[in-house]
Amino acid sequence: MPPDPLEVGARVADLLATGRRVSTYKLAVLSALLQHCLEHPTGADAGLWVPIGDLADRVVDLYWPQVRPFAAAGVLRQNSTRGRTILDTVADLRAVAAAAGLSTPAQLRLAHPDVVARARRRTSVTLAQQPLFALQRTGGGAPGTPFLYADGWLSEDVTITALDAHDWSITLHPGIAHALARVSGLLQPVLQQWWVSDLLRLNAADLDAPDLHGFLFGAARTAVARLAPGLTDLQAGRCFYCHRPLGRDVHVDHVLPWSRVAIDGLANLVVADPRCNLAKSASLPAVEHVATALTRTPGDLAEIAGPLRWPVDRDRVVGAATSLYAASPAGTPLWREPGVFDLLPAAGVRLPR
Numbered sequence: 001m002p003p004d005p006l007e008v009g010a011r012v013a014d015l016l017a018t019g020r021r022v023s024t025y026k027l028a029v030l031s032a033l034l035q036h037c038l039e040h041p042t043g044a045d046a047g048l049w050v051p052i053g054d055l056a057d058r059v060v061d062l063y064w065p066q067v068r069p070f071a072a073a074g075v076l077r078q079n080s081t082r083g084r085t086i087l088d089t090v091a092d093l094r095a096v097a098a099a100a101g102l103s104t105p106a107q108l109r110l111a112h113p114d115v116v117a118r119a120r121r122r123t124s125v126t127l128a129q130q131p132l133f134a135l136q137r138t139g140g141g142a143p144g145t146p147f148l149y150a151d152g153w154l155s156e157d158v159t160i161t162a163l164d165a166h167d168w169s170i171t172l173h174p175g176i177a178h179a180l181a182r183v184s185g186l187l188q189p190v191l192q193q194w195w196v197s198d199l200l201r202l203n204a205a206d207l208d209a210p211d212l213h214g215f216l217f218g219a220a221r222t223a224v225a226r227l228a229p230g231l232t233d234l235q236a237g238r239c240f241y242c243h244r245p246l247g248r249d250v251h252v253d254h255v256l257p258w259s260r261v262a263i264d265g266l267a268n269l270v271v272a273d274p275r276c277n278l279a280k281s282a283s284l285p286a287v288e289h290v291a292t293a294l295t296r297t298p299g300d301l302a303e304i305a306g307p308l309r310w311p312v313d314r315d316r317v318v319g320a321a322t323s324l325y326a327a328s329p330a331g332t333p334l335w336r337e338p339g340v341f342d343l344l345p346a347a348g349v350r351l352p353r
């Protein structure tokens with residue numbers, strides 16, 4: 001019997017609600033795990049092999065906007081311990097990116113793979129020693145039950161030899177990946193709220209919480225804006241959704257909404273007029289929109305992405321779209337155009353592979 005997704009979700013929520021966190025690492029690694037599961041749809045009782053390096057990349061993506069100074073409060077504290085942290089690694093990577101005229105971690109991965117590989121290794125060790133080891137043990141060192149993945153080999157002083165022996169990876173128990181993908185939409189907003197309240201506590205400052213949420217988790221609008229000219233050409237100057245001619249105000253839109261799945265790859269980006277972009281907001285799009293975005297000619301996307309060292313990430317979009325539609329009940333409204341919604345059919349959807 002595969003585990004019940006809601007039960008898995010409740011146990012995960014319970015892990016995080018228990019105990020006083022000394023850092024936001026557990027929240028980051030859990031968010032990374034949810035994203036990984038969304039992008040790698042599996043059968044209801046399948047296991048899933050998860051490279052820790054993949055989680056490390058996602059954790060870097062999460063902290064990337066967060067190491068900027070937040071208004072007058074400056075750079076926010078994300079842990080209460082001393083010593084070198086993942087945040088320092090992210091700040092170093094940002095400096096390398098800035099010196100090369102790049103603005104996102106994905107660009108840096110394509111432009112300086114060697115620098116990123118060293119940082120990934122360092123971050124992977126930290127994840128193995130801290131949040132991955134601690135995630136399933138509740139506060140106060142209680143034994144806990146490793147219901148997500150076997151963690152007997154992880155510890156605060158896990159060695160490189162042990163990591164090598166486990167191929168720098170964890171394996172989710174049968175059914176866990178499927179369950180996490182199903183409850184990701186429920187858990188992510190809760191997790192972000194915990195993150196905000198942890199930072200309010202760790203920084204003991206008068207931070208403005210509504211602003212803080214956008215600062216921590218908002219999409220990087222200025223970075224994606226540079227793709228607008230290429231996408232506008234590709235769409236012959238028309239809005240992706242309603243096909244009307246674009247005016248001066250062109251919005252780069254995430255087809256699968258950023259708030260549901262943080263994919264900035266070109267396969268998930270289109271240009272739209274403000275009317276469609278604002279109306280669509282965080283809705284799941286009509287299947288046809290995703291299908292149209294995925295059937296764009298790879299060569300055309302590569303031509304836009306290549307010079308900007310921007311990833312395309314088509315496989316990630318296919319995986320995430322498959323999971324998002326599968327996790328939504330029949331009858332869920334899917335945004336087609338302003339004021340018009342399709343209903344998700346009971347038979348599910350077919351996406352281009």
Ligand SMILES: [Zn+2]
Pocket residue numbers: 239240241242243244272273275276277
């Ligand atoms: Zn439009």
